[in-house]
Amino acid sequence: VIKPAAHSSGQVGLRLVERDDRGPALRLDDVYRRYCRYVGAVVLRLGGRRIEVDDLIQDVFVEAARGIQGLREPEAVKGWLATIAVRVVRRRLRWRRLRRFLGLDGGGGQHSDGVAAGASPVDKLLLRSVYRALDDVPVADRLAFGLHVLEGETIEQVARLCRCSLATAKRRVARAQQAIEERLSDD
């Protein structure tokens, strides 16, 4: 028997709600329920630490709350949230780097903590090594690699989300790939 979930990401419809003074707008809670898991997956793949995910999701939706009044197209919500998520993760990665420079970053758990239950242990180890390597590459390169390889976005989309040219996006991905390959070869 296939029983529907109480609510899951695919079940919450988005519709414009009429407001007295500001015209029709999307409801934040509807957007939250529909895209929370998507945003969670994006920030986890880019950031790599499960223990930071709850915070990052909240950061994304706090920022989203500011701009949601201006959104009129439900189809545009997903891409818009991805843009915010990239911005929020970029900020977090830079903060993490600063903390590490100051000797304050304790690691924050294992990099494979967010890997799905039941995943192959070998895949977990591979991802752990990849994220360790990514910890040492520039934030911009890491984000481009994360979006292209881990998140599966096209290079065009990576360039859009990272607000850079296509050539720059390609260069960043290639640099991060190179760093990972070197790291894995060393291992």
Next chain:
Amino acid sequence: MIDRRGLMRRIRRAAGEIEPGLSDGDVEALIDRTHQRLRRRAVGRVVRGAGVALVAAAVLVVAVRRGGPRGDATDAARRGGLTSMAARAQAPAGAAAPPLRLADGSTVTRLDADSVLDVIEDARARVALAVRRGPVRFDVVPRPAAARSFTVRAGEVTVTVVGTAFTVERVADRVGVTVEHGAVRVAWTGGERLVGTGESGWFPPLQIGTASAVEAGAPERVMSAAPVPAPVAALVLAASVRVPATAPRRPSARAETAEELLAAADAARVAGDGARGAAYLRRLLRERPGDARAPLAAFTLGRLLMTELGRPREAAAAFAEARALQPDGAFAEDALAREAEAYAQAGDPSAARLRAQAYLRLYPEGRRAREMNAFGGAE
């Protein structure tokens, strides 16, 4: 020499397994917390100006009234604050909860929003803490043992510290200890072991298989003979997977916890023995169907049967069981998609189509929606 494209393909496929595993309850809790933050921001904007003036006035009053030495006030606050400190430690704050600073200068950081820590005693000469759940990191200021005792209890395991940074994680009745630097003594009923810099382990040691060296408190060794495909074999070594020196040979007849059975299944899979891993998981499902980890075991079994053992029809049944055990759980969506995939692999397209259609009905915007369309779900 690394096969570049193959490696990136493998990384991309592995990354598909990354997911935060948020339940509906987690999503609702996040929505609540976000609204609280938004409310605090709104209130903060209004009172910020007045707040600055009030703080300035308060600082002035304290400066005028404070007569005694600063230490008295701090100690009094600390003595009176023990209960509240414990309460703070147990409060379900976010993952980025600030570290607790103890009387001896050491700091304690909960690494997970669900971690629960009890501060039993917090004095300069004696610190006693108890980890009730989840991972907690301790950064302990070095002091001579005679000048201060620092102990962390987690279930029946006690960790005694001299001066070090380490993490204690409690999962059900298992306690993981990871030492970044320094050394700790880990004691449990019937044994103890010194864990040094860079070492880690789960305690009490697993009691499966034959009487093992680990059981007697001997150090664990790094797995080195795992028959895994290159280039990942190198990664296994690099990541220092620690498994018991005596790997379990077959499901033991002795009663084990669900956690131990899952760990044993994982160890068997790393060692390339998927059939033995499946036996552990089946045993968990047979003996502990009501355990909270049973859905995870069923899901893992499905993946194992499908990807490692090439038995897709049995895999489909395992995925169905995962959904049946927890229809609203975090695995339900993925299990349904994989069930469709398993039937397709088993050469049963009509069953695959039915599952794909069910998936698209339940999760029209789901992560696997595109694949489900390919199985005929769009009809």
